[in-house]
Each structure stands twice: as C-alpha cells, then as structure tokens.
Amino acid sequence: MIIHNKQCLKNLKLHEQFEDDHNAGCLNDHELKTLKARYYVGFESPGIVMRIGLFILTLIIISFTSGLASLILSDAHLIDNFVWPLILGAANYVILEKWVKGNYHYGSGVDNALMLTTAGFIVGGFAWMMDTIDPAHSSFTSISLFAFAVSVYLTLRFADLLMSALSSLSLLAFVFFAWQHLGNFGMATLPFILMLVSGTVYYFSKRVIKQPKAFYYDHCLQVVQVISLLSLYLSGNYYVVNELSNELHNTPDAPLPFGFIFWIITTLLPLGYIAWGVITKNTIMLRVGLLLIAGAVYTFRTYYHVMPIEVALSVGGAVLLLVCYAVIKYLKTPQHGFTTAPLKRSSVLDHLNVESIIIGETFSNTGAAPTNTSSRFGGGSAGGGGSSAGY
Amino acid sequence: MTTHHNYDIYEDLHAEKLISDDSHQKLQQRKTNPLISVYWEVKTVLYLGITLLTGGIGTLIYKNIDSIGHQAIIAFITLLTTGCFIYCFKHKKPYSKARVETPNTFFDYILLLGTLSFLILVGYLQYQYNIFGSNYGLATAIPMVALFYIAYDFDHIGILNMAIANLGVWMGVTATPRHLLAAGTFNSQRIIFTYLGFGLLLLAAAWLTQKLIIKKHFKFTYEHYGIHAASIALLAGYFFNYDVDLSFLWLLGVLGLSAWLYFDSFKARSYYFALLSVLYGYFATSCLVFRILSMDTVGEGILALGMMYMTLSAIGVIYLLTSTYKKFRSV
Numbered sequence: 001m002i003i004h005n006k007q008c009l010k011n012l013k014l015h016e017q018f019e020d021d022h023n024a025g026c027l028n029d030h031e032l033k034t035l036k037a038r039y040y041v042g043f044e045s046p047g048i049v050m051r052i053g054l055f056i057l058t059l060i061i062i063s064f065t066s067g068l069a070s071l072i073l074s075d076a077h078l079i080d081n082f083v084w085p086l087i088l089g090a091a092n093y094v095i096l097e098k099w100v101k102g103n104y105h106y107g108s109g110v111d112n113a114l115m116l117t118t119a120g121f122i123v124g125g126f127a128w129m130m131d132t133i134d135p136a137h138s139s140f141t142s143i144s145l146f147a148f149a150v151s152v153y154l155t156l157r158f159a160d161l162l163m164s165a166l167s168s169l170s171l172l173a174f175v176f177f178a179w180q181h182l183g184n185f186g187m188a189t190l191p192f193i194l195m196l197v198s199g200t201v202y203y204f205s206k207r208v209i210k211q212p213k214a215f216y217y218d219h220c221l222q223v224v225q226v227i228s229l230l231s232l233y234l235s236g237n238y239y240v241v242n243e244l245s246n247e248l249h250n251t252p253d254a255p256l257p258f259g260f261i262f263w264i265i266t267t268l269l270p271l272g273y274i275a276w277g278v279i280t281k282n283t284i285m286l287r288v289g290l291l292l293i294a295g296a297v298y299t300f301r302t303y304y305h306v307m308p309i310e311v312a313l314s315v316g317g318a319v320l321l322l323v324c325y326a327v328i329k330y331l332k333t334p335q336h337g338f339t340t341a342p343l344k345r346s347s348v349l350d351h352l353n354v355e356s357i358i359i360g361e362t363f364s365n366t367g368a369a370p371t372n373t374s375s376r377f378g379g380g381s382a383g384g385g386g387s388s389a390g391y
Numbered sequence: 392m393t394t395h396h397n398y399d400i401y402e403d404l405h406a407e408k409l410i411s412d413d414s415h416q417k418l419q420q421r422k423t424n425p426l427i428s429v430y431w432e433v434k435t436v437l438y439l440g441i442t443l444l445t446g447g448i449g450t451l452i453y454k455n456i457d458s459i460g461h462q463a464i465i466a467f468i469t470l471l472t473t474g475c476f477i478y479c480f481k482h483k484k485p486y487s488k489a490r491v492e493t494p495n496t497f498f499d500y501i502l503l504l505g506t507l508s509f510l511i512l513v514g515y516l517q518y519q520y521n522i523f524g525s526n527y528g529l530a531t532a533i534p535m536v537a538l539f540y541i542a543y544d545f546d547h548i549g550i551l552n553m554a555i556a557n558l559g560v561w562m563g564v565t566a567t568p569r570h571l572l573a574a575g576t577f578n579s580q581r582i583i584f585t586y587l588g589f590g591l592l593l594l595a596a597a598w599l600t601q602k603l604i605i606k607k608h609f610k611f612t613y614e615h616y617g618i619h620a621a622s623i624a625l626l627a628g629y630f631f632n633y634d635v636d637l638s639f640l641w642l643l644g645v646l647g648l649s650a651w652l653y654f655d656s657f658k659a660r661s662y663y664f665a666l667l668s669v670l671y672g673y674f675a676t677s678c679l680v681f682r683i684l685s686m687d688t689v690g691e692g693i694l695a696l697g698m699m700y701m702t703l704s705a706i707g708v709i710y711l712l713t714s715t716y717k718k719f720r721s722v
Contacts, residue, residue, distance in 0.1 A: 017393045020392060027410070027418075028414060031410055049666055057709050058709070060705045064702045218393070290436065312447070314443070318440070319440075320437070328495070340429055
C-alpha cells in the first residue's frame with residue numbers, strides 16, 4: 001500500500017530513535033553519526049526551512065502551469081465543466097506518484113504540495129459534479145464523505161501528516177453534516193455525537209499505533225490523536241456549542257438548554273487531560289491539556305466578568321509564574337519519570353532562535369509605547385531622520 | 392521515546408563496538424527508567440506568565456493612573472524591577488566574550504520580567520513627569536542602551552531582539568519584519584533611507600561579531616533583522632522611484648545583497664539565510680523580468696509569457712535550492 005521504500009522507512013524510524021536517545025544524552029555525537037551512517041536512508045527529507053521553501057515554489061509551479069493550460073484551452077470551452085478539475089487532479093496525482101517513486105521524496109515539500117493540490121482538484125471537481133447533477137441536493141454530506149475517502153487513501157499511500165489531519169477533519173465534517181439531517185433530535189444531540197466520534201477516533205488511534213501494522217504511520221496517528229483530543233473538547237465547549245446552536249437555530253442570544261453540562265466539560269476536561277497525561281506519561285495529552293486551559297479561561301471570561309481584564313491578566317500571570325517556579329523546584333531531581341532538564345537538542349527551534357524572535361515580536365513595542373502618543377509619532381520620525389543623518 | 396522504540400538493536404550494535412560501554416549502560420538505564428522532559432512546556436508557560444503579568448500591570452497602571460498614587464505605582468514597579476535584578480545579579484555568571492550558559496531555566500525569565508518592568512518604569516516616568524522633556528531621542532536611547540547592556544552582560548538573545556527593535560524606534564522606524572510589512576510606511580525617500588541605514592548597520596554588527604569574536608552566537612539575530620530591513624527597504628526604494636529611469640539600480644542593490652548573503656551563509660552553515668537570499672534575489676529578478684515584459688514590445692502574448700516565466704523560473708529556483716541544500720549537507 002505504502003509507496004515508499006520499506007527498508008528506507010525502517011531506517012528512518014531508527015534514525016528517529018537514535019536522535020531521541022541522543023537528545024536524552026544516552027548516545028554521544030560520534031556514536032550518533034556512525035549509527036546513522038550504518039542505517040542508510042535514501043529519502044529526500046530536508047529540514048523545515050527548505051521544506052517550506054519547496055512547498056511554496058511547487059504551489060507556484062502548479063498554479064501557473066494549470067493556469068497556462070486553462071488559458072490555452074479556454075477558447076475551446078473545454079474547461080467549462082467539472083471534468084477539467086478532475087483531469088487536473090488526475091494529472092497532479094500521476095506526477096506525484098512518479099516524482100515520489102523516482103526521486104525518493106518523503107516529506108520534502110514538493111510531495112506535500114502535490115498531494116494538497118491533487119486532493120484539492122479532485123474534491124473540488126467532485127463538488128462541482130454534484131452541483132451539476134443535482135443542484136438542489138448537492139450537500140456537504142457527500143462532499144465531506146468523498147473528501148474523507150480521498151484523504152484516507154492519500155494518507156495510507158504516502159504516510160503524510162497533512163493528509164492524516166485532513167482525514168480526521170473531513171470525518172468530523174461528515175458526521176456533523178449527516179447528523180443534522182436527523183432533524184430536531186439530530187440538532188439536540190449533535191455535540192454529544194461529535195464528542196463520541198472524537199473519543200472513538202482517539203481510542204482507536206491509541207490502540208492501533210502500537211500495532212506492527214501501523215509501524216510507518218505513527219506520526220500520522222499522533223496527528224489524528226491531537227485533532228481528536230481538540231475536537232472532543234471543542235464539541236463540548238460552552239462557547240462553541242452556544243454559538244453554533246444559536247447559528248443553526250437562528251436564535252441569537254438564547255441561553256443554551258442544559259448549559260451546566262457544557263460548563264462542566266469546558267472547565268474540567270482540560271484539567272482531566274493534564275491529570276491523565278501526567279498519570280499515563282502521555283505528552284500529547286499533557287500538551288493539548290495545557291493548550292486547552294487557555295480555551296477554558298477564554299470561554300469563562302466571555303460570559304462571566306468576575307474581575308477586570310487587567311487584574312485577571314496580572315493575577316493569572318503571577319499564578320503561572322509561581323506554578324512554574326514550584327514545578328522547577330520540585331523537579332530539580334527527577335520525580336515520577338518527569339524532569340525539567342533541557343534536552344540535548346540542537347533542533348530547528350534552537351537553530352533559528354524562534355523563541356527569541358517571538359520575544360522580540362511581542363515585547364518590542366512595550367518599551368516605547370508610553371512615549372508613543374499620536375503627537376510623538378511625527379516628532380519621532382523627525383528625530384529619527386536627524387539621528388540617521390548623524391552616522 | 393519514539394512509538395516503536397527498539398532497544399534490542401543496541402545489543403548487536405554494542406557487540407559490534409559501535410556503542411561504547413558507557414552509552415550502553417545509559418541506554419539500559421533509560422529502558423528501565425524512562426524520563427520525560429517537560430522543559431519546553433515549562434518554558435512556554437513561563438513565557439506566557441510573563442506576557443500576561445507585564446501586560447496586566449501595564450494596563451492596570453494606565454487605567455488607574457489617577458486613582459492610585461503615583462508614588463505607590465513607582466514604588467511598586469521599582470520594587471519589582473530591583474527585586475528581579477538583585478536575583479539576576481546574584482545568580483549571574485561572569486561576563487565572557489563567548490556564550491554563557493544560563494544558571495537555570497527560571498533565570499532567563501526573571502531577567503525578562505525585570506527588563507520589561509524597567510521599561511514600564513521608564514515609560515511611566517516619561518509619561519507622568521516628563522523626565523526627558525520633549526527630548527524623545529533621549530527617551531528612547533536610554534532604554535535602548537540599557538537593553539543592549541542587559542543582552543550582552545547576561546547573554547540573553549531575547550532581550551537582544553528587543554534592543555534591536557528599540558534601536559529601530561530610536562532611529563524612527565519599526566524593526567520587526569512583521570511590522571515592517573504591516574505598517575507600510577515607506578512613503579518618503581527619507582524613511583526608505585533610514586530603513587536601509589538601519590539594515591546595513593545591523594549587517595555590519597553581524598559581521599563584527601565574527602570579526603572581533605564577541606558573542607558570535609548573536610550574529611543570527613543581527614543578520615535576521617538586518618537582511619529583512621535592508622532588502623525590504625531596497626525593494627521599497629525601487630517601487631517608490633518606479634518612474635525614475637535608473638530605478639533598476641535599487642533592484643541591483645537587492646541582487647548584490649542577496650549574492651553576498653548567499654555566499655556568506657556557507658560560512659555560518661545557515662541554510663535559513665541561503666534560502667532568504669535566494670527568495671529575495673528571485674523576487675528582485677522577477678520584478679526586472681516583468682518590467683521588461685511590460686515594455687509593450689511583446690504585445691499579446693505577455694500573459695502566456697509571464698506564466699511560462701513563472702513556471703520555468705520556479706523550477707530553476709527549486710533546482711538551485713536543492714543543489715545548495717546538498718552542498719550544505721556535504722560540507
């Protein structure tokens with residue numbers, strides 16, 4: 001099923017393992033190098049910067065070649081119906097297959113871009129076709145089901161992360177649209193069925209990931225886990241459910257029936273994720289839980305204004321700092337399998353100083369902000385002009 | 392730990408003497424007692440806490456500027472600032488021209504908190520008491536000097552970023568790439584030249600870090616801001632002077648800068664800068680090509696020619712990038 005060379009994939013997984021052990025300080029630099037040389041990986045999988053560059057350039061090439069082809073054919077009225085995007089999608093897919101097989105690309109940016117355009121053209125063509133055949137009933141249900149099928153196929157074939165994300169999202173979309181057709185009952189139970197589906201998807205991906213059959217798909221399944229944990233929370237979040245039900249029922253500002261259930265989910269689920277993540281040493285759950293705390297706080301503040309925002313910010317910030325201080329103190333010697341010791345990693349994040357750039361972006365305006373009143377602006381550039389002349 | 396972590400493979404590798412006894416023992420230990428590092432989680436939450444706290448305090452002061460006594464506010468922020476800096480000076484390692492590792496994770500963030508509250512203090516004093524009068528140059532120069540001092544003395548790249556942004560404010564421009572593009576303030580020749588000067592100054596600073604061997608790891612930050620500011624200023628200069636005959640000289644400036652950066656990136660083995668140089672250079676070349684194409688001589692086929700140019704040139708750039716990447720890997 002999978003297109004890539006299995007031996008190379010196996011060695012790639014070994015490389016990941018070696019790097020992981022190296023980060024943990026168990027292998028030294030020299031050993032890492034020899035081991036990596038011993039298990040050869042022939043893939044073209046460059047670093048993240050290169051990947052983004054190639055991804056963008058490939059998208060440019062695809063859009064301009066298909067644009068050029070459409071331009072040439074447009075006079076003959078060959079591109080006026082749904083067959084044209086399907087043809088383009090098929091052509092993209094053929095190029096993708098050939099490219100990946102011929103050049104051993106795996107996550108190089110080129111294959112990611114081609115996959116995205118293939119799926120886009122084919123699903124877009126399908127939607128157009130449904131609209132042509134039966135404009136009255138062309139529904140999102142069939143389109144999302146078709147998108148699910150396409151992305152699952154591409155995931156299995158190429159073990160691609162983006163496609164696995166799209167698979168889980170289109171499955172959720174399908175359930176969302178299909179369940180609505182059940183009328184009032186469907187509307188009332190929509191959040192619960194979405195939660196049920198997300199939970200089931202999470203449960204199965206957790207079960208499957210350890211299987212030998214899923215050996216090449218572990219990262220894909222991790223993506224699925226993150227998305228299903230997020231959607232499990234979002235489908236029970238008070239804000240989301242309230243807004244969505246008002247939108248679907250056309251009843252703005254109506255309070256949510258049985259709102260307390262959703263409040264319980266909104267506030268307790270992130271804490272549950274964190275607790276369960278710590279107990280089972282599941283970092284994915286822990287991280288998603290930490291992220292969702294912010295969602296819970298935001299939801300709470302939308303409906304209840306216990307204190308002014310600036311007080312809430314200050315108190316919240318101080319509490320976070322204290323919690324961190326306590327965690328660092330507590331984990332000074334590793335406890336229960338957790339440590340705060342930095343990983344010995346020269347990852348891309350460190351390499352590009354991402355953290356410091358974020359600090360520069362967020363705090364660069366705090367410095368001069370108080371002096372930067374409207375009258376200052378004109379004066380400022382004049383002052384700047386003067387000083388620039390000085391050097 | 393990866394999902395399918397295979398410890399058995401190390402037994403063979405150990406037998407083949409590819410893994411030392413020491414490492415083998417460590418691996419055994421990891422197998423029986425795996426540790427999970429929450430280093431990044433803690434750092435992220437610390438960063439978030441400081442953002443919230445300083446943002447909250449800033450707004451709190453701004454809103455209640457009339458009701459709380461000024462002395463009380465000043466006393467509180469001064470206390471916070473001095474508290475943070477006392478902690479930092481107590482735990483700090485001595486200054487060195489090389490990289491200084493931080494004493495602990497918490498240290499960096501206390502330093503950041505102290506710096507931010509210091510900036511709030513200076514801003515507040517200026518707002519309330521006008522201590523610098525209308526001398527805005529001085530009002531922005533003092534925080535800038537302080538930021539550069541802190542960045543170098545405590546070896547904090549995050550604060551160096553803030554210092555560079557403040558240098559930009561002092562010169563009358565915004566510095567971060569996002570603001571550069573969002574603000575769109577390239578509406579006068581003088582601002583464009585200020586930006587260009589700012590960018591070139593930073594590039595010179597980047598070069599000096601290597602030449603004088605002072606904090607060599609600061610080079611990335613200087614070069615990052617310098618190259619964006621200088622290239623964007625040159626491109627803005629081209630579009631601002633579009634109707635002038637010699638406007639293509641600005642594009643040649645971009646190309647020259649890109650070429651220099653491209654070859655310089657090999658020295659530092661930084662693929663990020665190689666990519667930037669190629670992309671800025673590509674953009675400048677495309678501007679030139681489209682200018683020539685739009686010169687009326689081509690006539691009807693311009694759209695098709697333009698599309699063909701885009702496709703072929705993008706293929707060329709991909710080829711250039713991949714071959715550069717291979718060179719980087721083989722060095």
